[in-house]
Amino acid sequence: MTARFSGRTALVTGAGSGIGRRLALAFAREGANVVAAGRGAAPLDETVALARQAGGSAIAVTADVSRSEDVRALVRESVERFGGLDVAVNNAGVFRGGGPVAELSEDDWRTLLDINVTGVLLSMQAEIDAMRTQEGGGAIVNISSNLGAHLRVPGVAGYLASKAAVSALTRAAALDHIQDGVRINAVSPGATATAMSLRPGESEAERAVRMKDESPLGRVSTTDEVAAAVLYLASADAASVVGTDLVIDGGASA
Secondary structure, three states, rough: OOOOOOEEEEEEEOOOOOOHHHHHHHHHHHEEEEEEEEEOOHHHHHHHHHHOOOOEEEEEEEOOOOOOOHHHHHHHHHHHHOOOOEEEOOOOOOOOOOOOOHOOOOOHHHHHHHHHHHHHHHHHHHHHHHHHHOOOOOOEEOOOEEEEOOOOOOEEEEHHHHHHHHHHHHHHHHHHHHEEEEEEEEEOOOOOOOOHHOOOOOOOOHHHHHHHHHOOOOEEEHHHHHHHHHHHHOOOOHOOOOOOEEEEEEOOOO
């Protein structure tokens, strides 16, 4: 165990489960003050309890990232509680609308854009405003996907479009704000050991068999492997890494 984030504050959206929860715990283990954000209070409380058990200081804040007033209040509470905002990981995201483009509903399309794209934009705007006014700036990592800018598959056009937008938005923001002292990068996971990578009715054992054929690596990535990439990009070890989109997908998009 290291303490790369001792005394620093790390905000993680979508922290109630999956990759987001693992990120919150990883930052806590490395000494960070963790702000676990999401729409559901009960899952966030579980994340906070686990983070505190891991040795970190943590609070839960409910927020809908598609609402600018929620995001502004979230960042404000983070700064007021811990004195600043050093790291933000914009992980909140949804999957909707499996099927061909001609059958993609307007509601599913708008939900994907509202949360996956607008949510990242609004989060970055509030986070950058806080970080560029403090000594030392800050680091932002957006969670995109290998599906979109890196790999296309049929039947998920809305999700592909939303995550390709996150990858592009990350690079644009990185160039816009590095002179403000804010370093912005993305991590694009492929199939990971979370519920999102399970097909309807599929068990984890069945997924493992499927991945032997679908992934060059022969398995899904673990949430710890994704977290390790995020913490690297958020740390001083990556001080000259700006605008990268790090793909963690076992070679699927190679």
